[in-house]
Amino acid sequence: MSTITSSWTGLIFMVTKNYRDSYTRSLETPEEFWLEAAGRISWTNPPQRALDSSRAPLYDWFPDGVLNTSYNALDRHVAEGRGGQDALIYDSAMLGTQERYSYAELTDLVARFAGVLRSQGVGKGDRVVIYMPMIPEAAIAMLATARLGAVHSVVFGGFAPKELAARIRDASPAAVVTASGGIEPSRRIEYLPAVAEALGLAGARDTPVLVKAREGFAAPAAGHAGWLDWDTEMATATPAAPVDVKATDPLYILYTSGTTGAPKGVVRDNGGHAVALSWTLENIYDIGPGDIMWTASDVGWVVGHSYIVYGPLLAGATTVIYEGKPVGTPDAGAFWRVIQDHKVNVLFTAPTALRAIRKADPEAKLLDGYDISSLRTLFAAGERLDTDTFHWASRILGVPVVDHWWQTETGWAICANPRGLDGMPIKAGSPSVPMPGFKLNIVDGSGADVEAGTEGNIVLALPLPPGTLTTLWGNDERYISSYLQAFEGYYATGDSGYRDEDGYLFVMGRTDDIINVAGHRLSTGAMEQVIGQHPAVAECAVIGLADPLKGQRPSGYVVLKSGVDVPEEILVKDLIALVRRDIGAVADFKHVTVVEALPKTRSGKILRKTMRQIADGEDYVVPSTIEDAGVIDQLVGTLRPAAGRPGQSIVP
Incomplete structure (x- = not known):
């Protein structure tokens, strides 16, 4: 075990670099553990308390702390002498362009755009809806909103007007920030007509709209009365200074994907969020000042919030914003090209991206044309990392491949293999072990603990650690009923899984992906893991179909790797035999479709x-x-x- 001695406001503390000790301390002495972690953040008023439980089951982290998240992500590093270091690299495979922004340059742009927002009446506590493609201005708008102590709600660029309207209606923004459109490999998507329609549907036509113009789009901002051009406003903007907020004040609202009916807006606070992300960059991702992290996601998702924008910048690292796809921009070597061009140290992507690359280039022949020696670790999240893809990525890259599991609601990894702490074995199919503050249990339908190796509901004991959701926007009751009522004293993740004898978690899928075949509860995720082992299968899904005799029966759907030529009837027989061998005849697996x-x-x-x-x-x-x-x-x-x-x- 190694330790780091540090000081903060006169307090001397020892930061342990051993996972077991860190995890134990986070549960047994959370006040001490999280106040130490808070020492990595710059505070206007440093917190003297870590947790306020007076509103349980709602909790407040660092209730007496005051800070500004944008200052911590930008100005602080300039003040510490790293103003000339790259903060953000923009790489557009769609346009064939690259741009670099130093910490000093990004701080100036954020301060000026904060001034633009302020000139439109945006102030502390106001909401700003951001509807942007993957361009630097998306991150600038987020950080500028935070600089004013306002609350941003990023909506994935290209969402339908009805969905955008629902979010505008729920958040009641003081301003909307958008761009002319987004670029896909086969098309350009015009954003401004969608924004205009959404504002009309939401009854918010008078809301100020700021537009970043992009070439090649038909609808200019000038076509809408009162809409403002980003570049014109920036040219005369007066920079805004960071505004102090309470640690418990909201930083952002992020609406969960697939929302139907009333939107479900996850609320993230300022203080807990900054402390938690700072801890994760150092201890999970092993990223520090000057390192380069590329999260191949979108700012519209929680992954983009945590590890494209805020996390790397809080750590003083360099973040990459990539406008492109894993394949088709122009080929399955796109990721390797980005790693080479920008000397990426850590890549974070979704398993589906890896499967897409593997499907197009099964032997990774395109990798031979690139130098990716800078890469230290590959992290994956978003979907279960199947064992076949894990072994493939490990083999072709020659670096640790780390699956980790988290949710929009948690904001950072519930379970991971912390590369910044002492090394832990990696197990294929497992996101490893719970991170500090997450007291994870596996329970049956009645809430009773189950034995190791037995699948059940994955739950997290309250209180959740810093950086997780504090509530749902404007609806504490819905937060409690949606997440906290199923199992008393626990947050219900909605996922099922089991822990092995070493305490490693295996997430098998959503609880509604457990099917009942003739009275036997079976995991479709387990069947997918078996099917994914077949050398012809690129990816697969197993679903449970209604069956009048047995209640449900599993049905498999597979996508083949490029260049594979195998008769479907032979493949089907092979896959049925695999499931029968590894799961058993009880699965009644008899249906497969390519x-x-x-x-x-x-x-x-x-x-x-x-x-x-x-x-x-x-x-x-x-x-x-x-x-x-x-x-x-x-x-x-x-x-x-x-x-x-x-x-x-x-x-x-």
Whole structure:
């Protein structure tokens, strides 16, 4: 075990670098542990207390602390002499351009855009909706909002007007920030008509709108009365200084994907968020000042909030904003090119991106043309990292491949393999062990603990650690009923899984992905792991179909790797035999279909629930977060015959 001696406001403390000790201390002496972690942050008024439980089951972290998150992400590093270091690298595979912003330059741009927002009446506590593509201005708008002590709500660029309107209606923003449009490999998406329609639907036509103009789009900001051009306003803006806020004041609202009905806005605070992310960069990702982290996600997702924008900048590292895809921009070597060009030390991406690369280039031949020697670690999250993809990535990259598991609601990893602490073995199929502050249990339907190796509901004992959601925007009651009522004293993750004898967690899927076959509760995730071992399979999904005799029966859908030529009838027999061998005849796995693609959200999650609803002939909603709605249309003909029922699409 190694330790680091540090001082903060006269307090001398020892920061342990051993996982077991860190985890134990976080549960047994949380006040001491998290106040020490808070010493990594610059405070106007340093907190003397870590946790306020007076509103339980709602909790407040660092209730007496005062700070500004934007200052901690930017100005602080300039003051410490790192103003000339790269803070942000913009790499657009769509445009073939790259731009670099030093900490000093990014601080100036953020301060000036904060001045633009202030000139439009945005102040402390006001909301700003940001509807942007993956361009530097998206991060600048987020940090500028935080600089004013305001609250941002980022909506994934390209969301349908109805979904954007629901978020505008719920957040009641003082301003909307957008761009002319976003660029996809096969098309350009005009944003301004969608914004105009959304404001109309939300009854908020008078809301100030700021537009970053991009070349090649038809609709200019000038076409909308009262809308302002980003560059014009920036040219005359007066920079705004950071505004102090309480640690418990909200930093952002992030609406969960696939929202139907009233939006569910996850609220993140300023203080707990800064402390938690700072801890994770050092201890989970092993990233510090001057290191380069690339999170291949989007600022519209929680991963983008935590590890494109805030986390790396809080750590004084360099972050990469990538506008492109893992394949097709121009090929399956795109990720290796970015790592080479920018000397990336840590890559964080979704398993679905790795599977897409593997499908297009199974032997990773394109990797031979790039120097990725700077890469130390690959992190994956968003979907379960299947063992086949884990072994493939480990083999071709030659670096640790770390699965870790978290949610929009938690904001950072519930379970991970902390690379900044003492080394721990990596187990294929597992996101490893709980992180400090997350007291994780596996319980049955009645809330009783289950034995190691037994699958059950994954729950987290209250209080959750800093950086997790504090509530849902404007609706404490809904937060409690949605997450805290199923199991008393616990936050219900909605996921199922088990822990092995070493305490490693294995997440098998959402609790509604557990199917009941003739009285046997079986995990479709376990079946997917088995199917994914077949050398011809690039990715797969297993869903439970309604069965009049057995209640449910599993049905598999597989996408083949590029260049694979295997008769479908032989593949089906092989996969059925694999499931029978590893799961058993009790699974009653007899149905497999080869498909061109699986429906996914833009963050890479396979829409198993939607597939199941189609197959069972139920009315189904095509989520606003879907990557390609055409995939659903292609699957309808395949899924409906499996159940013999029609079904009807309800498109938001």
